[in-house]
Amino acid sequence: MGEVILTMKGIDKSFPGVHALDHVDLEVRKGEVHALMGENGAGKSTLMKVLTGIYKKDSGTITYEGKEVEFHNTREAQDAGIVIVHQELNMLGDLTVAQNVFIGREFKKGIRIDDKKMNEEARKLFDRMHIDIDPTETMSRLTVGKQQMCEIAKAISHDAKVIIFDEPSAALTENEIEELFKIIRDLRKQGLGIVYISHRMDEIKVITDRVTVMRDGTYVGTLITKDSTKDDIINMMVGRVIYEDPKTQNMTPKGSPVVLKVDHLNAGKMVRDVSFELHKGEILGFSGLMGAGRTETMRALFGADPIDSGDIYINGKKVIIRSPQDAVRHGIGYLSEDRKRYGIVVQKTVAENTTMADLDDYSNGPFINKRKEHDVAEKFVKSLDTKTPGVDQLVVNLSGGNQQKVVIAKWLTRNSDILIFDEPTRGIDVGAKNEIYKLMNQLAAEGKAIIMVSSEMTEILRMSDRIVVMCEGKKTGELDISEATQENIMNMATREID
Amino acid sequence: MANKSVSKTAGTNRSFIDRMGGQKFIVLIIVIAMFIFFSAMSPGFRKYTTIVSILDYSYYIALMAIGVTFPLLTAGVDLSIGTGLICYSLIGGYLVVHQDWPVAAGMLVTVLMGVIFGVINGCLVALMDLPAFLATLCTCMITRGFGAFVVGGYGIPWPTATAPGGWFRSIFKIQVNGQNIPVGFLWIILLVIIMSFVLNHTKMGRYTLAIGSNKEATRLSGVNVKFYHVMAYVICGFFAGLAAIAYSAIFATVQPGSGAGFEMDAIGGAIVGGVSMTGGVGSVTGTLIGVFVICLLKTGLPFIGLTANWQQIITGLVLIVAVMIDIVKRKRESGK
Numbered sequence: 102m103g104e105v106i107l108t109m110k111g112i113d114k115s116f117p118g119v120h121a122l123d124h125v126d127l128e129v130r131k132g133e134v135h136a137l138m139g140e141n142g143a144g145k146s147t148l149m150k151v152l153t154g155i156y157k158k159d160s161g162t163i164t165y166e167g168k169e170v171e172f173h174n175t176r177e178a179q180d181a182g183i184v185i186v187h188q189e190l191n192m193l194g195d196l197t198v199a200q201n202v203f204i205g206r207e208f209k210k211g212i213r214i215d216d217k218k219m220n221e222e223a224r225k226l227f228d229r230m231h232i233d234i235d236p237t238e239t240m241s242r243l244t245v246g247k248q249q250m251c252e253i254a255k256a257i258s259h260d261a262k263v264i265i266f267d268e269p270s271a272a273l274t275e276n277e278i279e280e281l282f283k284i285i286r287d288l289r290k291q292g293l294g295i296v297y298i299s300h301r302m303d304e305i306k307v308i309t310d311r312v313t314v315m316r317d318g319t320y321v322g323t324l325i326t327k328d329s330t331k332d333d334i335i336n337m338m339v340g341r342v343i344y345e346d347p348k349t350q351n352m353t354p355k356g357s358p359v360v361l362k363v364d365h366l367n368a369g370k371m372v373r374d375v376s377f378e379l380h381k382g383e384i385l386g387f388s389g390l391m392g393a394g395r396t397e398t399m400r401a402l403f404g405a406d407p408i409d410s411g412d413i414y415i416n417g418k419k420v421i422i423r424s425p426q427d428a429v430r431h432g433i434g435y436l437s438e439d440r441k442r443y444g445i446v447v448q449k450t451v452a453e454n455t456t457m458a459d460l461d462d463y464s465n466g467p468f469i470n471k472r473k474e475h476d477v478a479e480k481f482v483k484s485l486d487t488k489t490p491g492v493d494q495l496v497v498n499l500s501g502g503n504q505q506k507v508v509i510a511k512w513l514t515r516n517s518d519i520l521i522f523d524e525p526t527r528g529i530d531v532g533a534k535n536e537i538y539k540l541m542n543q544l545a546a547e548g549k550a551i552i553m554v555s556s557e558m559t560e561i562l563r564m565s566d567r568i569v570v571m572c573e574g575k576k577t578g579e580l581d582i583s584e585a586t587q588e589n590i591m592n593m594a595t596r597e598i599d
Numbered sequence: 600m601a602n603k604s605v606s607k608t609a610g611t612n613r614s615f616i617d618r619m620g621g622q623k624f625i626v627l628i629i630v631i632a633m634f635i636f637f638s639a640m641s642p643g644f645r646k647y648t649t650i651v652s653i654l655d656y657s658y659y660i661a662l663m664a665i666g667v668t669f670p671l672l673t674a675g676v677d678l679s680i681g682t683g684l685i686c687y688s689l690i691g692g693y694l695v696v697h698q699d700w701p702v703a704a705g706m707l708v709t710v711l712m713g714v715i716f717g718v719i720n721g722c723l724v725a726l727m728d729l730p731a732f733l734a735t736l737c738t739c740m741i742t743r744g745f746g747a748f749v750v751g752g753y754g755i756p757w758p759t760a761t762a763p764g765g766w767f768r769s770i771f772k773i774q775v776n777g778q779n780i781p782v783g784f785l786w787i788i789l790l791v792i793i794m795s796f797v798l799n800h801t802k803m804g805r806y807t808l809a810i811g812s813n814k815e816a817t818r819l820s821g822v823n824v825k826f827y828h829v830m831a832y833v834i835c836g837f838f839a840g841l842a843a844i845a846y847s848a849i850f851a852t853v854q855p856g857s858g859a860g861f862e863m864d865a866i867g868g869a870i871v872g873g874v875s876m877t878g879g880v881g882s883v884t885g886t887l888i889g890v891f892v893i894c895l896l897k898t899g900l901p902f903i904g905l906t907a908n909w910q911q912i913i914t915g916l917v918l919i920v921a922v923m924i925d926i927v928k929r930k931r932e933s934g935k
Contacts, residue, residue, distance in 0.1 A: 405819055429821025443819050448812040448879045453805065458820040460802050467801045511820065 102310060103131035106294045107183075107263055112151055112161035121147045124161065125320045127313055129263060129294040134285060136305045136326070137298045139315035139338055140390075140558060140591075145298050148315070149265055153178040153185055166262070182262035186252050186269060194241030199223035201240050202255045226254050230284055246277030253284060264288065265296040270304060282308050300390045302331050302595045314338055332588075335595070339558060339587035347562040348582045352545070353383040359417070360550045361433075361519050366411035368401035373574040375411075379519065379550045384541060386565025387554040389594045394574035395554045396438055399521050403435040404428040415519070429458055434512030438524035438554070440501070444508045447497035451489050452478035454496050454507050459515040481510035485540065502533025509540065520544065523554040538564060558587050572596050622873035622924065623885040630891045637899035644902040651772070654781040657894040658771055658845040659684065661787050661887055663865035664872075665794050666838025668886045669831040671869055672798075673811045674878025675724055675731030677832060679716060679738040680839040681861030686746030687712040688843040688853045692755035695764065702757075702764035709847070710840035716742060717836020721829030739859070747855035754852040768848045783845065787887070790841075795883045807831050811878025867914065868893045871921040877929065892917065 107129040114122040122144050129135050137145050150156045152163065154172030163170050165181065172178040175185070192201055199219040200207075208218040223236035232250050240248065249269060256264050266285070270278050285308060288295060297309055305312060306326060314321040314337040321337045361379040366372055371394035379385050387395045400406045402413065404422040413420055415431050422428050428435070437443035445454050452471075455478040456463045463474045478492035487506040489499055496507055505525065512520055522541065526534040541564060545551050555561050561568060568585050570578040570593035578593035637644045663680045670677045691709030694700040700708075716738060723734035758764040771783030798804035806827040809817040818824045847853060872889025874881030893914060900910045 403819070425819050426821045426823055435819060437816075437819065442813070443816050446809050446813045446816050446879075449809060453809075457809065457817070457822070460805065460822075464802055467803060469800050469802060469805060471800065515821075 102133045103292060105129070106131045106166060107152075108162075108164040109148070109152060110162050110164070112148060112163075113159045114147060114151055114156060115159055121318050122151065122158075123317075123319045125315060125318070127296075127320075128323070129296060131262075131292045131294055132289050133310040134289055134295045134297050134308055136309035136312040137296055137315070138300075138305065138312055138334060139321075140556070143315040143338075144318040145315055146267065147318075149185060149267065149296070149298070152265075153183060179259050182260055183265070184256035184259050184261040184263070185265040185267060186249070186256055187267050192240050192248055192251070194239070196240055197236065198234055198238050198240055198243070198251055199236035202226065202236075202251055202258060204255075222258075223254070226258055230254060230257070230287065232280070232284070244277070246273050246280065249273065249277075249281065250284070257288070261293065263294040263296065265298070267298045268300070269297075270299060270301060278304070300595065302334065305334070306331070335588060335591045339591055347559075348565065350583050351383075351566040351581055353380050353566045357381045357383065360415065362414040362417075363402060364412040364414065366398065366401060366413070367409040368397065368406055368411075369409070371397035371574045372401050375571070375574075375576050377569050377576065377579070379552060381518075381550050382545050382548050383566045384545050384551045384553055384564050386561040386568040387552060387571065388558070388561045388568055388590050389556075389571040389577075391556060392573075393571040393594065395571050396523055397574070398571070399435065399523055399552065399554060402428070403433055403521065405435070429515065429517070432516075432518040433521065434458070434515060434517030434519065435521045436505070436508050436512070436523060436525060438527055440504055440508060445496045445504055448495060450493050450495055451482065451487070451499070451507055452492040455481060455492070455510045455514055458511050458517075477514055478510070481506075481513060485510055486536065500533070502529040502537065505529060505533075505537060506540075513544075518548075519550045519552070521552045521554070524556065525553060526555075526557075526560065558590065561585075561590065562587065570594050623882060623888055626872055626885070626888045626892060630888060630895065633892065633895045633899065637895065637902055641902035644899060648779070649898070649902075651779050651781050653894055653898045654784050655772065655849045656898060657890060658783045658787060658849060659842040660861070660864045660868060660894060661890045662790070662838050662842035662845055663861065664868045664886045664890045665790060665883055666835040666842070667862070667865050668794075668798075668869050668874055668881060668883055669807055669834045670720075670724075670731060670735075671811075671866070671874045671876070672807050672878055672881050673828060673831045674814075674876075675831070676735060676866065677720055677835045677839075678732065678735040678862050678866075679720060679742055680835065680842070680865060681863070682739050682743035682746070682858040683713065683716050683836070683839045684843045684846055684861060685853060685855070685858030686742035686749075687716075687840050688757075688847045689746040689750045689755050689855055691843070692757045692847060692853055693750050695757065696755055702767050705757075706767060706844050709843045710837065713836040713838070713840025713843060714833060715836070717833040717839070718829065720836065721832030724832060725825050725828030739862075743856065743859065750855055752855055754854045756852045757847040759851070767844070771845060771848045783848075791883050791887050798883055803827065803830060803834075808879055811875075812880070864893050864897075864914075865890070867918050867921075870918060870925070873925075875925050875929070876922065877925075889921075 105128055109125065109127040112122050112125045125144065125148055127148065139145050147156065151158045154174045154177055165183070170181065172181065193204065202223050203219050208215040208222065220236040227234050234243065234247055234250060240251070243251070269281060273281060285295060299305060309326045311323055312326050312329070312334060313323045314334060316338060324333060357380040359378045360381050364376050366375045375398050389395050397406065401408050404424045404427050413422055420431050422431065441447065446457065452474050456474045460469065463470050463477065475492060481487070482489060482492055485506045487503050489503060496504055499507065525541065526537055529537065541551060541553070553564055562585060565582055567582060568580045568590065569576055570590055572594055577596045580589065643649065663684065667677050667680055687709045690712055691705040694708055695702050695705035720735050720738055723729045724731045760768045770786070773780050773782055798807065806817065806822055809822070810824055810828055814824060868890035869881065869886040870876060870889065871892050872885035872887065874886060896914050896917065897910055900913065
């Protein structure tokens, strides 16, 4: 490790209602690979966005190559030599490799673009990285791994001094990861500072020199990788904080019947052989890291995405679910993690959204009974304490928490017995969160069976009666709440698979 | 986090204009203003016969526009209604004129053809996931060729008012004491009332709007979106069929190869009347009012000495303004 190239000190950033970064520190040296770790929502991405000028920090200093700097956009950061290689690749699939690498700064011959020179330069670049990619190849024909190499090449060609890898291995195969590591080691040898964001504990051990851990927007500490164990890091990630009233015992009534049984469900790459049971009156938490396949499982179960194989039983009877229509008919309601896109119809009113899943019961033949619709919407606005000037208000005008209540009302109107809450409190402020929690407990007590997908450990521990943990599309564990701890959940969530 | 502020914009304090129906209300005032303007500028425009001819001219555009409002509300479009109208009219008229079918049967076939092409468009868009623009552009070409093919390239003169079978022309215009009475307008009003009801008080209308504002959320609510999406195009085709009858009844001869561009008058009318190109927002009454803006421009401008070329230019400019208003409104609502 060489001298310090980048220091972020006391970085503070708030969004309305959320203190995203609370005096966070990060130090990167030349010739080191520095892991940045933390749970989902710990603030890693926000910190990197502050660094590269996407967000403006509220306070704190960034020192880069001995000078205090503040970038106003990614372009400025790039010009200074700080580049991000994103998890999602920003590639133009129809252009060639060289055209992609030099996009925005094409070589020119007069007013003409000099493709020949670009191809030559790209080839030189790849030679230097010891990778074998044809610069004239169309980008979309490369594998994801190769595309990532191009992205890295692009970063290097900017004369990067600091490269940030944001979960680079998420979409790569074993071999591609090996190749990626070779390149990263090479860059390290050349004296670049590398920030490596990843959830994969094993990779951290292999490739990084130091680890900085963040939790809930705060800086927890920095470790030397080779002197620390996986457990050290996990402990730092989850912390020792006692959160408000976590559930201590399973509240499901004894002998409660199984209402939903999922047997060896497979759907695409993200749902592999998932089996679980859900009881009446139970809240079943689904924990795991981002990309663990939880949402995909729920979407498959709900018929939103096609199922490859596996059986679903409701109240002991095998059912075929091919579309959301089927799922809704069998009494399943789905509250999406992305309300605006999948949950509500924003340009419609509270009343119209409330009856969206059950319009047949609020119609006489093809005609909608607006009075009845109005009444049921009023009823749920009252019972869920939804804050809206009236049921004729467009839902776009409501706050996140109240929009969520409208979605809940939608499924209660339908009288769905199985409710899937996918990240039920995402984007909802603290006060409204508690209300949603109270509501979910109440629904479970009334005999609804609830699945709750959540990336927030506190939420999982506070709400669940039982917990299913997933990692990389597979179920890696199942716990009763009485035996669940943050540590053993995180262990299962990062469990290495084959 | 970052989208927190979104929900707070687009406040609840509705202005007078909003309460009166928003854009619709403004456009209605524009229609009246245009009428007064043209009347003041040209004595010829003030005549009863001119008003009747404006209405004559408006029927088929209005019928197309009522229909195309539905695909537009699903965030789609139907470009085939113009050439389709001519195609359906040619086929129905061919059976009447050359095959001696009763006029009523010919009319039925005309409407049926519209429904059939509506089903085809609906399947292409809703089931096969073709972009609406492309799918209906193709059926636009197909109907244009198909109509001409069936009649062998000759114009079809549906029976004149005095000829046997000419009764159908009196659906839209009757003569009382030598005066033309534009009764077709009453039919248009009636259909607007019916389709407004369909849009606002039936599942069909509710889901049309829901698909246009958020198709995926509607699907995830367990709604059979495919069916209702197809139906929006079927309604459109049905009204294109009705428009074909109106066209046949008003004009002496139906010419193969014509009809291209009619759809633009109808779509333009709907958009001027407040139907959003991005779907989910709009009304049938708004569409009708918008159609009259287009019709007044078409018929009024020649009276103040502007040629057909000017009509095109001015209509185009009006549409740009209407679309810009829609975009500005959207941006304000999404808080950007």
